[in-house]
Amino acid sequence: MTHSLYAIPHSLYSGRARSYLIKNGIPFQEFSCGHESFKAEILPEAKLATIPTLRTAEGQVIRDGAAIIEYFEAANGRPCRPKTPRQQIVSGLFDLTGAEGLLRPAMHYRWNFPEENLSFLYYHFYHSQREHPEREAKTQYMMDKMRYAAMIFGVNDESQALVEALYLDFLLALDKHFELYPYLLGWRPCIGDFGLLAPLFAHLGRDPKPLQMMQQQAVHVYRWVERMNRPYQDASEHYAAGADYLADDEIPETLLAVLSIIAEDLLPETRAAAESINLWLGANSVASGDRASRYLGQSECKASFVVRGQQFQTGAQPYRFFQLQIVQDAYQARAEKERRDIDAMLDSCGLQGLLEIKLERRLEQRDNLEVWI
Numbered sequence: 407m408t409h410s411l412y413a414i415p416h417s418l419y420s421g422r423a424r425s426y427l428i429k430n431g432i433p434f435q436e437f438s439c440g441h442e443s444f445k446a447e448i449l450p451e452a453k454l455a456t457i458p459t460l461r462t463a464e465g466q467v468i469r470d471g472a473a474i475i476e477y478f479e480a481a482n483g484r485p486c487r488p489k490t491p492r493q494q495i496v497s498g499l500f501d502l503t504g505a506e507g508l509l510r511p512a513m514h515y516r517w518n519f520p521e522e523n524l525s526f527l528y529y530h531f532y533h534s535q536r537e538h539p540e541r542e543a544k545t546q547y548m549m550d551k552m553r554y555a556a557m558i559f560g561v562n563d564e565s566q567a568l569v570e571a572l573y574l575d576f577l578l579a580l581d582k583h584f585e586l587y588p589y590l591l592g593w594r595p596c597i598g599d600f601g602l603l604a605p606l607f608a609h610l611g612r613d614p615k616p617l618q619m620m621q622q623q624a625v626h627v628y629r630w631v632e633r634m635n636r637p638y639q640d641a642s643e644h645y646a647a648g649a650d651y652l653a654d655d656e657i658p659e660t661l662l663a664v665l666s667i668i669a670e671d672l673l674p675e676t677r678a679a680a681e682s683i684n685l686w687l688g689a690n691s692v693a694s695g696d697r698a699s700r701y702l703g704q705s706e707c708k709a710s711f712v713v714r715g716q717q718f719q720t721g722a723q724p725y726r727f728f729q730l731q732i733v734q735d736a737y738q739a740r741a742e743k744e745r746r747d748i749d750a751m752l753d754s755c756g757l758q759g760l761l762e763i764k765l766e767r768r769l770e771q772r773d774n775l776e777v778w779i
């Protein structure tokens with residue numbers, strides 16, 4: 407019953423799925439996307455050459471980190487989805503933040519510090535391919551492609567200082583939280599922990615420049631990153647550790663403080679991205695089942711917004727709304743009183759209105775692709 411996870415150590419989204427498998431005791435073996443079976447056997451079913459992609463022990467191919475997690479969650483009684491209303495929403499918001507909201511600092515701290523990072527990155531990009539005549543050229547091509555991605559997410563000479571200031575505020579606030587609790591919602595990880603780990607492991611908690619920052623300025627966050635890659639609770643510094651999520655649907659003040667910082671760019675960026683994609687949907691005839699391209703933001707859909715007086719322009723990605731939809735559906739499924747409690751919590755951390763931002767069309771994952779419905 408061993409599953410095969412196609413992933414590489416320095417891949418952002420791989421860290422999320424890998425950690426889920428480790429924490430849930432799901433046996434797997436990891437293969438590089440450079441492995442010959444990836445192109446020959448996996449790609450025809452995965453449709454896109456992205457990682458993580460899983461081949462289950464039964465032979466089913468699942469592309470996308472969220473879909474891999476959903477596969478096991480649905481099969482096993484949703485062990486990592488908190489049951490209570492506010493905790494369930496907060497878990498979803500951190501999943502969204504990890505998958506989409508922290509790409510700017512992740513890309514910035516990876517690509518804009520070549521002196522510290524370049525040889526480390528070169529090793530990983532080179533070794534994610536097998537031996538072949540164009541290996542060196544392909545390594546440079548892949549590195550250039552990803553370097554360019556940093557700009558698509560809105561990092562440039564003018565915005566860099568603010569990207570750094572926002573990240574540092576976020577990191578220090580998260581550090582205060584993990585000083586009290588080993589996981590976001592208490593004593594065990596939820597879906598939000600796995601999502602948040604995506605940028606905080608492969609990029610911000612592993613590349614030399616941001617790793618040093620994390621170790622020197624946010625040791626509790628560093629420990630959480632470490633712990634998220636270990637099968638046991640790994641919280642020995644918490645001498646009165648519990649075993650479950652916090653009781654009574656509690657969201658600690660320290661976590662609300664983190665969400666307040668996240669809100670500063672998550673909210674205006676999501677609003678601007680929705681406007682841009684909705685304009686595109688209005689101007690293009692999109693049939694039900696058509697693919698929602700992950701490259702829309704690279705050319706056609708841009709989001710312009712201001713954070714702390716700094717203008718940003720970023721690519722507007724449909725995937726953000728696929729993740730947001732999950733949180734919105736969870737909210738809608740709640741009773742009215744519970745929705746009011748959730749609203750009050752979101753208001754208290756500057757996220758009011760986030761759950762009302764919608765695209766004109768819903769998104770769904772079908773046959774390993776995101777499609778418009």
Ligand SMILES: N[C@@H](CCC(=O)N[C@@H](CS)C(=O)NCC(=O)O)C(=O)O
Nearest residue numbers: 417418419455456457458470471472
């Ligand atoms: N929505 C996908 C995104 C996966 C993704 O973009 N993975 C990156 C590596 S971290 C990748 O494979 N990039 C290669 C490409 O886009 O061609 C997920 O969450 O798994």
